[in-house]
């Protein structure tokens with residue numbers, strides 16, 4: 106069977122290098138720093154997918170953890186990738202674009218691949234939210250949690266990567282290492298180095314899962 110070709114998309118070069126450190130010397134994995142935010146991530150991913158053949162797309166990087174489910178330094182594998190602020194504010198509250206009759210706000214990675222990746226890495230599984238604005242208050246964190254009770258992490262690219270993958274008919278996975286808690290903004294409390302080290306460790310353990318995965322296994 107030919108090797109699986111995997112495209113890993115991070116936001117920034119430091120994340121790309123953390124993933125590359127774990128995958129160095131392997132075959133079939135391309136790692137790309139596609140920019141911060143869902144639009145940059147979708148555009149970069151779509152460009153890469155248009156220029157080479159891939160079987161699987163992985164969104165990866167650091168993220169903010171909802172403290173009860175994803176403490177600092179932990180790793181989360183998304184079992185749902187959700188656009189958390191793609192919608193409209195109304196007098197009755199937030200309405201997702203699907204409630205307005207448009208598009209989608211959720212992509213589901215293959216369940217078997219999520220299970221295998223979480224088992225190999227010791228990661229938790231849960232919803233990973235994609236936001237365009239980093240949460241900076243307790244009130245916003247509580248609002249997101251109320252809307253998405255299974256939210257473990259928020260980051261800024263997963264949904265964009267997933268939209269591009271879906272356009273090309275490809276499955277998607279998202280792996281996040283937690284650098285900070287979702288809530289009141291405190292940049293000094295971000296543990297980026299620890300999260301990048303956790304990301305490298307997670308990809309080292311994920312590598313055999315990806316190498317053994319078959320593109321036909323979309324369950």
Ligand SMILES: O=C(O)c1cccc(C(=O)CC[C@H]2O[C@@H](n3cnc4c(=O)[nH]cnc43)[C@H](O)[C@@H]2O)c1
Nearest residue numbers: 116117119141142167168169239240259260261262
């Ligand atoms: O300053 C650095 O050295 C550095 C190294 C790696 C990454 C960064 C970033 O700032 C990446 C931004 C990236 O991180 C995700 N992220 C992290 N925490 C959160 C959060 O609480 N809410 C939303 N996104 C978060 C996000 O995906 C950004 O693209 C800096």
